Amino acid sequence: MTHPVPPPAPRLTRAALDHGPLELAPRLLGLMLVHESDAGRVAVRLTEVEAYAGEGEDPGSHAFRGRTPRTSVMFGSPGHLYVYFTYGMHWCANVVCGPDGTAGAVLLRAGTIVDGTELARSRRAGSTRGRQPLADRDLARGPARLTTALGLDGAANGVDLCDPAGRVWLAPAPAPRAAPPAVVIRRGPRVGVSGPGGDAGRYPWRFWLDGEPTVSPYRPGVRRVRR
DNA sequence: GCTGCGATTGACT
């Protein structure tokens, strides 16, 4: 008995991702990030992203002070994932962009689950100790939540999103059944960035889909006070 | 080697 071979999952090519962070960020909105693991597949439609530029030009970027072991992926070729660990417990995922040798990335801040909702919920429930029932809109609302829902962590750092055999990829937005709704993209200051990089006037580098319930409320960066 | 702190989240007042 033969099994039908499923068609290859559509995924974005490297050329489609080969832009600077400010050009790529709004283009990522509405696309799907998919992770297929042994546990199953989760797909997230991206609703909120932030652009981070490179060495010496963006004080909010990890790459501002130059290449380090942690940020080397950001300096690599576009279309790879940059996943970093923060606050001692959270993973956040970026899409690397811009030409090889320059640092640029787009942080994936939020999305809505469009496939694998139950798997995403079980992953998120594990991280919240199951104390609160999780609404669908909260499953991938926030960069660390999105990463958790997709099942991504440090093992995904450096993964090539454009590898046809890869298990993490970006897919085009699903075709609307009827007339496409008017999509309004908004932009504003980045969330949680302290110091000059949080300057709302100079760095309005957060992009989101207007009206999406998964988008973060704005929170300025805070400098912790020593005690 | 030592120290400060972060592209966050969830719990709590």
Next chain:
DNA sequence: GTCAATCGCAGCT
């Protein structure tokens, strides 16, 4: 609204 959790990175001595 406030605050703690928790640890790797990067800057400094």
